[in-house]
Amino acid sequence: MCPLRHTGAGGKMGDDTGREVVLHYRDGSTRRGELLREFSPGGDFVEVKTPDGQDLRVEFEGLKAVFFIKDPRRRDLEVQISSMDMVKPTSGASARVEFFDGEVVHGRVAQYSVEEHGFYLFPTAPESNNERIFVIVQALKTLYVETLAE
Numbered sequence: 001m002c003p004l005r006h007t008g009a010g011g012k013m014g015d016d017t018g019r020e021v022v023l024h025y026r027d028g029s030t031r032r033g034e035l036l037r038e039f040s041p042g043g044d045f046v047e048v049k050t051p052d053g054q055d056l057r058v059e060f061e062g063l064k065a066v067f068f069i070k071d072p073r074r075r076d077l078e079v080q081i082s083s084m085d086m087v088k089p090t091s092g093a094s095a096r097v098e099f100f101d102g103e104v105v106h107g108r109v110a111q112y113s114v115e116e117h118g119f120y121l122f123p124t125a126p127e128s129n130n131e132r133i134f135v136i137v138q139a140l141k142t143l144y145v146e147t148l149a150e
Helices: 072-080
Strands: 020-025 030-035 045-049 055-059 063-069 093-099 104-109 118-123 130-136 140-148
Touching (some): 020 045
Antiparallel strands (some): 030 045, 045 055, 063 130, 093 104, 118 130
């Protein structure tokens, strides 16, 4: 984790800019922040602004996962109406992810490549506070794909 130095160079911001995330580090610590730019799974790092105003550039190699937080109003609605289509991803395979530290998360995986730093897991429980999780491959103990979606 190192502080960012702004160069003043502008760039097109994606839909993820400003989105709240929680960085889960391999050492067990967590850090909440807002994305400074569109998240790129093909990159080597994530850039966030912490609640205390610090800009950070965090390398994937130090992370376990990046948790993308749901809007609290959306989460409340999903809990009340758990059969809504937006709760259940429409594609991908049911999966069980076990991290090196023993944490287990269930969800759906749309795609996975051993050549990438990670993949997205979409939690299926309506009470989950996470819209999606970017799982860092090096932090995995096992990835069990249960069934393929039709």
